[in-house]
Amino acid sequence: MSHNIVERNNVTITGDGEIPIIFAHGFGCDQHMWRFITPAFKDKFKIILFDYVGFGNSDTSAYKSERYNTLDGYVQDVLEVIDALELDDVIFVGHSVSSIIGALASIKEPQKFKHLIMIGPSPCYLNDPPEYYGGYDRSTIEELLQLMQKNYIGWAEFFAPEVMKNEDKPELTEELEESFCSTDPVIAREFAKATFLSDNREDLPEVDVPVLIIQCENDSIAPLRVGKYVHSQIKDSTLEVLPANGHCPHMSDPELTIEAIDNYLKQDLTRS
Amino acid sequence: MSSVINQIPCGYLEFNDEGILTQVNNRICDIFNYTEEQLVDNHIEIILTPGAKIFYQTHLFPMLKMKKQVNEIYLTFQSKEGENIPVLINAERIVENDDPINRCIVLQMERRSEYEDRILYDKKKAEKKSDKKEKLLSMMSHELRSPLNVILGMVDLLSNEINGDAGSEERKYLGLIKNAGKDLARLADDILNFAKLESGYFEVNNEMVLLEEVLMNSFMMAMHDAEDKGIELTRSEKTELKVFADKDRLKQVIMNLLTNAIKYTESGGEVILSTEKEDQYAKIHIKDTGIGIPAEKIDQIFQPFNQMDNNSSDSGKSGFGLGLPISKKLVTLMEGNLTVSSEEGEGSIFSVKIPLAKTN
Numbered sequence: 001m002s003h004n005i006v007e008r009n010n011v012t013i014t015g016d017g018e019i020p021i022i023f024a025h026g027f028g029c030d031q032h033m034w035r036f037i038t039p040a041f042k043d044k045f046k047i048i049l050f051d052y053v054g055f056g057n058s059d060t061s062a063y064k065s066e067r068y069n070t071l072d073g074y075v076q077d078v079l080e081v082i083d084a085l086e087l088d089d090v091i092f093v094g095h096s097v098s099s100i101i102g103a104l105a106s107i108k109e110p111q112k113f114k115h116l117i118m119i120g121p122s123p124c125y126l127n128d129p130p131e132y133y134g135g136y137d138r139s140t141i142e143e144l145l146q147l148m149q150k151n152y153i154g155w156a157e158f159f160a161p162e163v164m165k166n167e168d169k170p171e172l173t174e175e176l177e178e179s180f181c182s183t184d185p186v187i188a189r190e191f192a193k194a195t196f197l198s199d200n201r202e203d204l205p206e207v208d209v210p211v212l213i214i215q216c217e218n219d220s221i222a223p224l225r226v227g228k229y230v231h232s233q234i235k236d237s238t239l240e241v242l243p244a245n246g247h248c249p250h251m252s253d254p255e256l257t258i259e260a261i262d263n264y265l266k267q268d269l270t271r272s
Numbered sequence: 273m274s275s276v277i278n279q280i281p282c283g284y285l286e287f288n289d290e291g292i293l294t295q296v297n298n299r300i301c302d303i304f305n306y307t308e309e310q311l312v313d314n315h316i317e318i319i320l321t322p323g324a325k326i327f328y329q330t331h332l333f334p335m336l337k338m339k340k341q342v343n344e345i346y347l348t349f350q351s352k353e354g355e356n357i358p359v360l361i362n363a364e365r366i367v368e369n370d371d372p373i374n375r376c377i378v379l380q381m382e383r384r385s386e387y388e389d390r391i392l393y394d395k396k397k398a399e400k401k402s403d404k405k406e407k408l409l410s411m412m413s414h415e416l417r418s419p420l421n422v423i424l425g426m427v428d429l430l431s432n433e434i435n436g437d438a439g440s441e442e443r444k445y446l447g448l449i450k451n452a453g454k455d456l457a458r459l460a461d462d463i464l465n466f467a468k469l470e471s472g473y474f475e476v477n478n479e480m481v482l483l484e485e486v487l488m489n490s491f492m493m494a495m496h497d498a499e500d501k502g503i504e505l506t507r508s509e510k511t512e513l514k515v516f517a518d519k520d521r522l523k524q525v526i527m528n529l530l531t532n533a534i535k536y537t538e539s540g541g542e543v544i545l546s547t548e549k550e551d552q553y554a555k556i557h558i559k560d561t562g563i564g565i566p567a568e569k570i571d572q573i574f575q576p577f578n579q580m581d582n583n584s585s586d587s588g589k590s591g592f593g594l595g596l597p598i599s600k601k602l603v604t605l606m607e608g609n610l611t612v613s614s615e616e617g618e619g620s621i622f623s624v625k626i627p628l629a630k631t632n
Contacts, residue, residue: 028330032338096330136322143323143348150346150388151331196326220317220325245290245315247329251337252289 005084009077010057013085014038015047020087022048024078026096026120027195028188030056033095036254040262045091050081054187063187071101071194078105082112089114093261095250096120096222097195099213100203103234107206115268116211117261120247121230122222124199132201135223141196148189204233211237212264214249214257221247238264283359283378287316291333294373303380305352321348321356332363336374340365346385349378358385406471413464417457424453462594466576469601476518476605480629483513483547483554486523491545494530502539505530508546513554514629517606522626525599525610529558529622532595537562537619549628553608556624565614573612574600 005011012031015021021041023034031049038047051058052074067073078101082090090113094102099118106113125134125141211234215227224241231239240260244253277284278298286295296311304311304319311318317325324347335342341364349357363376427450434442468474491507498505515522526545533543541561548555565573576597596610603610607627614620 026330029334029338033334136326140322140326143321144326147323147327147346147348148331150385151327218315221329245292246333248334248337251334252291 005080008053008059008062009050009081010059011048011050011081011085013046013048015042015045017041017043017045019045019091020048020085020089021045021091021093022050022078022081022087024092024094024098024102025051025055026094026098027191032056033248033251037250037258037261040258048081048085048087050077052077052191054191060187065190068187069190069194071097071104071198071200074098074101074191074194075104075108078102079109079112082109088112091115091117091265093117094119094121096122096247100198100200103207103211104200104203106209107203110208113209115265116207116209117214117264118211118230119214119250119257120216120219120222120227121213122226123201123204123230123233125196125221126199128199132229133223134226135221136196138197141192144196145189145192148192201229201233204230205235207234207237209236210268212261213237213239214260215239215241216244216246216249216253217241218245219247240264283380284376285311285316285378286373286375288374289333289337289372291315291317291328293318300378303351303357303378304349310352319349319351321350324348324350333374336363336365346381358382360384403471406467409463409467413460413467416460417464420453420457420460424450424457427453462598465598466594469598469605474601474605476521476602478516478518478606480631481515481517481519481522483515483556483626484511486519486526487511487545487547487556490523490526490530493527494534494543497531498534498543501534501537503534503537504542505534506542506544508544511547511554513547513549514631515554515626516629517608517626518602521602521606522624525602525624526556526558528595528599529624533558533560533562533620533622536560541619550625552628553625554628556626557621558623559619559621561619564616564618564620565612566616570612570614574610 010031015038023031023038025031025033030051034049038049041047054060054063054068064073067076074097078092082105088111092102092106092113092115094100094116096119099116099121100123102113102116102118103121106116122134124132125136127133127135127137213227213231213234215222215224217224219227227239227241231237240263242249242253242256242260244256246252250257280297280299283300283303284295284297285293285300287293293311293314293316296308298308300306301308301311306319316328320328327347332342332345332347343362345361345363347359347361349359351357358381360379360381361376363374365372365374367373427446431443431446431450434440434446465474487507491505495505530543530545537543537560543561544557544559546557546559548557573593574596575593577593600610603624603626609625610622611625612620612622
């Protein structure tokens with residue numbers, strides 16, 4: 001086990017089972033977002049949680065803009081965590097952008113993955129009319145970046161000297177850290193760009209592992225039509241539409257989410 | 273909805289984990305031009321702009337769910353007519369009868385938002401300007417330094433070529449060129465160092481340093497100038513102290529202080545270099561019997577360019593007044609302190625306080 005990677009990505013391992021299941025957080029948060037889901041799987045699975053570099057309690061000093069300014073850097077994080085833990089046949093559960101990160105990782109090293117479970121995936125958030133409607137145009141993403149700027153990136157820039165240098169004012173750093181899951185607002189901005197401006201539609205048909213797509217009925221970030229698109233592009237995929245609102249069913253409707261994952265994996269466990 | 277909540281001078285709304293609005297007060301209806309019936313039982317996204325919808329899903333809701341409370345969140349809401357309305361919200365999450373409810377106070381902040389944008393814009397503009405200024409200074413210093421190095425090198429070569437006694441006219445002229453060149457080179461270095469220190473790109477590499485080595489080197493280098501000017505440069509006994517500092521930068525500071533002391537002390541005067549230990553610090557004192565600093569100017573001597581305001585016509589004491597500000601910043605970067613005490617006509621004592629290395 002490589003301690004460097006384990007520490008870098010703040011990997012935590014729980015559960016009493018043997019089958020490895022990795023939960024990967026989405027944009028704006030860290031591994032804690034899974035705390036309403038993981039207890040349901042602790043008896044049968046080996047649960048692996050981690051933070052992408054730059055988020056949660058990962059080693060932010062390992063962040064390099066040139067690596068993480070596209071999703072490839074995050075794909076590398078996933079594959080390096082799997083390698084460091086010497087895992088095979090992983091069940092990878094990704095929320096939002098992590099669904100696509102998981103898909104890209106599985107294309108690179110399919111033998112490492114047994115299943116992908118995508119919660120609210122979107123291969124492209126931008127509209128590309130007339131064939132594809134991801135839900136947003138570029139101005140919406142600009143507005144999101146502006147909101148991030150006004151809420152915490154701006155704070156960090158404004159308070160940067162105090163946050164960086166004033167050891168007698170730790171409350172400023174704490175305030176930023178406690179306000180948002182992301183540890184570094186500038187990193188969060190780059191992740192937002194990598195997330196919302198990338199287009200991975202052409203990658204979906206390359207996914208060669210079985211996929212469960214969990215889709216909320218009403219999700220403004222990854223609308224139902226996008227979930228259906230993902231389903232149509234991945235040959236071995238199952239689409240499960242939850243009677244729920246929002247983009248984070250694992251937080252708003254954990255029971256429904258657990259049930260969907262459980263039902264899907266049960267079939268597989270019974271088959272094997 | 274209680275009448276109090278309907279009367280408060282700010283918006284109030286509640287939504288469940290699905291994002292469905294369960295309560296809104298009159299103010300919310302007024303701000304967004306909806307009726308209560310048009311909002312309640314609808315998703316909160318009805319009053320959010322597209323970007324705010326993403327922010328709500330990726331930040332606001334997860335934060336409320338995880339941390340139960342959020343404060344000072346800036347969002348853009350949207351009125352029924354599609355007008356963007358910047359708001360500030362504070363929210364908390366409570367559980368009533370097993371039903372989680374997210375309660376929000378909503379304050380319009382159109383003018384404040386513009387004001388904040390303006391401050392940030394001006395700050396960035398000022399930073400850009402400052403960056404440009406530092407870049408220019410740094411470039412200028414470099415461009416000055418290169419030809420000066422050639423001049424100084426050539427003067428040395430010429431001095432070697434000239435035969436004859438040390439007091440010859442040619443040697444005297446070459447000596448003047450060399451001194452003037454050295455002064456210019458020092459000024460260029462000061463500008464370069466100052467630009468780097470101001471831009472924050474200056475790094476010190478602190479390590480365990482034998483203080484005696486730094487003091488002895490500086491002392492030997494300053495001795496020649498002191499002798500030339502007829503000043504007695506002395507030092508206290510050898511020190512065994514080890515400090516945690518950047519050796520080259522500490523030497524630069526001591527040299528600067530010794531050079532200043534010699535510069536501002538008249539012939540026949542005295543400059544004393546001494547050290548002492550004080551708690552976890554080494555203190556280095558440079559004492560002179562020079563002209564001293566008037567009480568009203570002592571606060572300004574660590575300010576950059578202070579000498580430019582003095583309109584000094586004495587070429588021997590000219591400069592940008594950057595040496596002391598640079599020394600002060602360097603000592604601070606080494607986690608020490610540079611102070612001065614002085615009496616006009618009596619002399620000055622500059623004291624450098626530097627942390628001791630742990631091996632002392």
